[in-house]
Amino acid sequence: MSILFSLALALAQTSPAPAAPAVHAEPSDAIAADWKAIPADELLVMRLADGGSVVIRLAPQYAPRHVANIRALAQTHWWDGTSVYRVQDGYVTQWGDVSEKKPLPHGVADDLPPEYEWRATPLAATLSRGDPYARVAGFSADGWPLASDGTAQWLPHCYAMVGVARDLAPSTGSGAELYTVIGHAPRHLDRNIALVGRVIDGMEYLSSLPRGRGEMGFYTDAQHPTGIVSVRLASDMPAGERPAYQYRATDNARFAAYISAKENRQPPFFTVPADGADICNVPAPVRKTPGK
Amino acid sequence: MSILFSLALALAQTSPAPAAPAVHAEPSDAIAADWKAIPADELLVMRLADGGSVVIRLAPQYAPRHVANIRALAQTHWWDGTSVYRVQDGYVTQWGDVSEKKPLPHGVADDLPPEYEWRATPLAATLSRGDPYARVAGFSADGWPLASDGTAQWLPHCYAMVGVARDLAPSTGSGAELYTVIGHAPRHLDRNIALVGRVIDGMEYLSSLPRGRGEMGFYTDAQHPTGIVSVRLASDMPAGERPAYQYRATDNARFAAYISAKENRQPPFFTVPADGADICNVPAPVRKTPGK
Numbered sequence: 001m002s003i004l005f006s007l008a009l010a011l012a013q014t015s016p017a018p019a020a021p022a023v024h025a026e027p028s029d030a031i032a033a034d035w036k037a038i039p040a041d042e043l044l045v046m047r048l049a050d051g052g053s054v055v056i057r058l059a060p061q062y063a064p065r066h067v068a069n070i071r072a073l074a075q076t077h078w079w080d081g082t083s084v085y086r087v088q089d090g091y092v093t094q095w096g097d098v099s100e101k102k103p104l105p106h107g108v109a110d111d112l113p114p115e116y117e118w119r120a121t122p123l124a125a126t127l128s129r130g131d132p133y134a135r136v137a138g139f140s141a142d143g144w145p146l147a148s149d150g151t152a153q154w155l156p157h158c159y160a161m162v163g164v165a166r167d168l169a170p171s172t173g174s175g176a177e178l179y180t181v182i183g184h185a186p187r188h189l190d191r192n193i194a195l196v197g198r199v200i201d202g203m204e205y206l207s208s209l210p211r212g213r214g215e216m217g218f219y220t221d222a223q224h225p226t227g228i229v230s231v232r233l234a235s236d237m238p239a240g241e242r243p244a245y246q247y248r249a250t251d252n253a254r255f256a257a258y259i260s261a262k263e264n265r266q267p268p269f270f271t272v273p274a275d276g277a278d279i280c281n282v283p284a285p286v287r288k289t290p291g292k
Numbered sequence: 293m294s295i296l297f298s299l300a301l302a303l304a305q306t307s308p309a310p311a312a313p314a315v316h317a318e319p320s321d322a323i324a325a326d327w328k329a330i331p332a333d334e335l336l337v338m339r340l341a342d343g344g345s346v347v348i349r350l351a352p353q354y355a356p357r358h359v360a361n362i363r364a365l366a367q368t369h370w371w372d373g374t375s376v377y378r379v380q381d382g383y384v385t386q387w388g389d390v391s392e393k394k395p396l397p398h399g400v401a402d403d404l405p406p407e408y409e410w411r412a413t414p415l416a417a418t419l420s421r422g423d424p425y426a427r428v429a430g431f432s433a434d435g436w437p438l439a440s441d442g443t444a445q446w447l448p449h450c451y452a453m454v455g456v457a458r459d460l461a462p463s464t465g466s467g468a469e470l471y472t473v474i475g476h477a478p479r480h481l482d483r484n485i486a487l488v489g490r491v492i493d494g495m496e497y498l499s500s501l502p503r504g505r506g507e508m509g510f511y512t513d514a515q516h517p518t519g520i521v522s523v524r525l526a527s528d529m530p531a532g533e534r535p536a537y538q539y540r541a542t543d544n545a546r547f548a549a550y551i552s553a554k555e556n557r558q559p560p561f562f563t564v565p566a567d568g569a570d571i572c573n574v575p576a577p578v579r580k581t582p583g584k
Contacts, residue, residue: 276424
């Protein structure tokens, strides 16, 4: 059974750590029309040798060149037989070819422009406050968290966001080596690394792996990396196996109310509402398409 | 082998997610005199049935009644034979008596005052900025992260902080059921729950456990909770087995420089310094006492 981390997190945030498994139903704050299909060519499905299956939503609109590489890597089955080779507690899980010697497919460039930030565009939904890393934070209409200093705009390094590992600047990474955030949001990485998507299902298969004992959480020779069986775009999978997901549209009053509820938690559990939230504590909901 | 999460995290934050395991030495920004012993009666050692060992630094100065309960529970061996029964991805791991029927020892009260916040006291070290949850954030001289609105002050819910699970308000919990943060800091819990300490070693044994498949991450009947073999105060352990740890003093110019370095990451990896940080991205270092 696989639980969508975003929904579980949303639930968690209305029901924090009680001693008993009390039931607090999540308010039905979205209507059917708020749920929109994620295109199948924006879904990356990674199957792990331990049986886990991870689904990543890609963000081609924000990192087009890096996502183009990632699609080409998936379509040439480049990741099949590679591994999850780094798990650093409270920080990141990283995967790809640990040897860094596997040749990239023809047409996959390794000297891409730094798709780290872009000119600020209007947000569909905005939080009440910024934070130490952004003057303004909120969401695109299609559910991506965004941060801005008023001029530039970027994706924030929230839990489960997926980024492109790289060497020292000016390298931007090819997209062959990817990581996801498994701890507190390392927001200082914002604007310094290309974020290309977010894990929307199966996050626990990356976050609960044994931690690497080597420097920076790399596995040592005595440890066993988790094998990657395959990575495919959903659009390249047979119709019968293809997963389908929906994002929640943010450009409506119901989502504004959802943000407000996250910023001001209510009794009976909460007695002191925060009157604000950071962008990573307002997860944009995603769900499996009902009936699929 | 056990890696201090705080040091690993500090290292991680100077060396984020490169493709290759490049070595970036952590600057030697502390002198020997900056390291101070943590009293043995503020160290709680939890041994798990899977071989893991977790060390928690207690904060009796901030939650004296709850910590008094926790000490009494350890001294009466109350947790021995209980379990880690809840692991919610991106949120918390929780342990104690899942049945909630085990009687509390004589003298352990279950109707404690809400030790959630107190009158603001001067900080020994201060961050450049607040965040959506606090006007001011920084550290006590002995290494506790603190947040404040200028009037009240509290411990923030950073990664690895340990809190007291409770039912709905006005319950504050006895301290028998504890949790630790394993994902992004759920800062909306600040001022709404008693925080009593922080995991300073063995965090990976709580953060990498299989996620619970039940509601809010509770284990289902088909899953196997991790047993708790024993929980002891280090001061109650035989001298030969007693672990020893040190915190890094924060009331000096070297720690101020450490904060500044976290707020403004430098080339060659970083090209855009954030000019700020949230309190949970500036971990207060703790280490094993050298030679012990």
